Amino acid sequence: MSNLLWRLILIATAGVFPIFFFIKENPFDTASFLSLEEKEVVAWQRARMQINPGRTKHLETFKLMQKNSEPLKKVNSRIVIGFPPVEKKLLTIGIASVQHPQGSYLLATLQSLFFASSSSERKHFIVLVHLADPDPKWLSQMISNISTLFKPYIQARQLVVINTPLKSYLSLKDLKKNFNDIPASVAFPSKQNMDYAFLMNFATNHSDYFLMIEDDVKCAPGFVTQIATTVSAWENKHWVTLEFSQLGFIGKLFHARDLPRFVHFLLLFHQEMPGDCLLSHFHDLLMQEPRIHFFPSLFQHIDNYSSFEGKFNSLEDKEFKENDIGSPSNPAASIYTNLNVPHDSVLINAYSLDRNFFYAKSAEAGSHLTVVLDIPAEVFRVQVLTGSDLKDKNWLKEGHVELGFDCTNRINDCDDYILLGLLVNGSLNKQVLSNESGKKVKCVRLLVTATSPSGIVVRHINLWTK
Structure with missing residues (x-):
């Protein structure tokens, strides 16, 4: 690892340390009779001696490199949702997100983050999302979805979303090919390294610690308390990152004070390898050789497809334990209804995971409220809660819930429904038995089976998916 780290340092310091100076500028060199390949080896050794062969000098050399690199001066990350916290927090949870060929899991990841945390835990962290895809249509849609679904957390300054214009990025043309890679396979991790770097650069001053996760994970309940307890136990020990997941860049905890150095490291070597591989060399630079991983893992990967070209890539952390659902x-998802909706009632509130609710003036027999998933999923539990907190007030007395499947690619409905269960006292909380056909659920429909004498409130339609 140490030798590879030296190679990375020398690649990035061509302007600082002239590696091939002796080959081109000293014609009387005793190695002048060697082949070009042999001369490069000699030049490597001499350049290495110029710096210092000791590991203790790695960081000093890297600091010098930082002074000679200015890739952050033109970066113009901007806040598109929310406001930074007024007071410094214990933890910033960082997510860099782009479009995925098979659909986005970012909203589900954010829901998992907030719902796996108690109200007291949420006071000690902020979630920082970097929407890093240049597609303006996708960016606009994600801003709208996040603003609607997570309004309470945005207002509480617990969620901030940023975007970095593409002009702030280093060029992705003529990138170095390390293993005869095709250009696209080099460009993707190179840009991803810059996505991470700009996210971390923005996060530097908002908390004492920074936790990196991906945009397609679910979280163990109480993960914040477990991390805080671990940090307290390791307070007087040296560490660069503490790992709360075995996979990639998921669940990696940094001291916020180390972020500027790692940001420069990512930008200097963005062409060389993916960020999680660069992290191991950053460990070597700061004198942490073994990984510090805690069990059980607190985060699980939920996307079965690689972000690059949508290739199937089922990554699962075997150390992630789920004690309950x-x-x-x-x-x-999108929500559709033919209920009589007043102008001030927001339909998405029926599906949001906060305290908001949806109200309909009337509910005629045969009317419905249908959740249509963007991506069909394996749903293993459904919960529908109607009525206000007041007993017997505005709940749907007669109705049932159906699961829908789609064989003809309909956009806003399904062509095949099966009965899941009847509402009892306005509610349903039911496990979905395994479907022998193997088809995934696309629609969840709340169907009114008898006209309600008054308006109805739909507090929650909750889905648990695998």
Whole structure:
């Protein structure tokens, strides 16, 4: 690892340490009779001696490199949702998100983060999301979805969303090919490294610690308390990162004070390898050789497809334990209804995971409220709660819930429904038995089976998915 780290340092310091100076500028060099390949080896050794062969000098050299690199001066990350916290927090949870060929899990990840945390835990962290895809349509849609679904957390300054214009990025043209890679396979991790760097650069001053996760994970309940307890136990020990997941860049905890150095490291070597691999060399630079991983893992990967080209890539952390069904996931979806809706009632509130609710003036027999998932999913539990907190007030007395499947690619409905269960006292909380056909659920429909004498309130339609 140490030798590879030296190679990375020398690659990035061509302007600071002239590696091939002796080959081109000293014609009387005793190695002048060697082949070009042999001369490069000699030049490597001499350049290495110029710096210092000791590991203790790595960081000093890296600091010098930082002074000679200015990639952050043109970065213009901007807040598109929310406001930074007024007071410094214990923890910033960072997510860099782009479009995925098979659909986005970002909303489900955010829901898992907030619902796996108590109200007292949420006071000690902020979630920082970097929407890093240049597609303006996707960016606009994600801003709208996040603003609607997570309004309480935005207002509480617990969620901030940023975007970095593409002009702030280093060029992705003529990138170095390390293993005869195709250009696209080099460009993707190179840009991703910059996505991470700009996210961390923005996060530097908002908390004492920074936790990196991906945009397609679910969280163990109480993960914040477990991390805080671990940090307290390791307060007087040296560490660069503490790992709360075995996978990639998920669940990696940094001291916020180390972020500027790692940001520069990512930008200097963005062409060399993916960020999680660069992290191991950053450990070596700061004198942490073994990984410090805690069990059980607190985060689980939920996307079965690679972000690059949508290739199937089922990554699962075997050390992630689920003691109960946890919080609902409510994957991204659209909501449709033919109920009589007043102008000030927001339909998405029926599906949101906060305290908001949806109200309909009347509910005629045969009317419905249908959740249509953006991506069909394996749903294993459904909960529907109607009525206000006041007993027997505005709940749907007669209705049932159906699961829908789609064989003809309909956009806003399904063509095949099966009965899941009847509402009892305005509610349903039911496990979905395994479907022998193997088809995934696309629609969840609340169907009114008898006209209600008054308006109805739909507090929650909650889905648990695998």
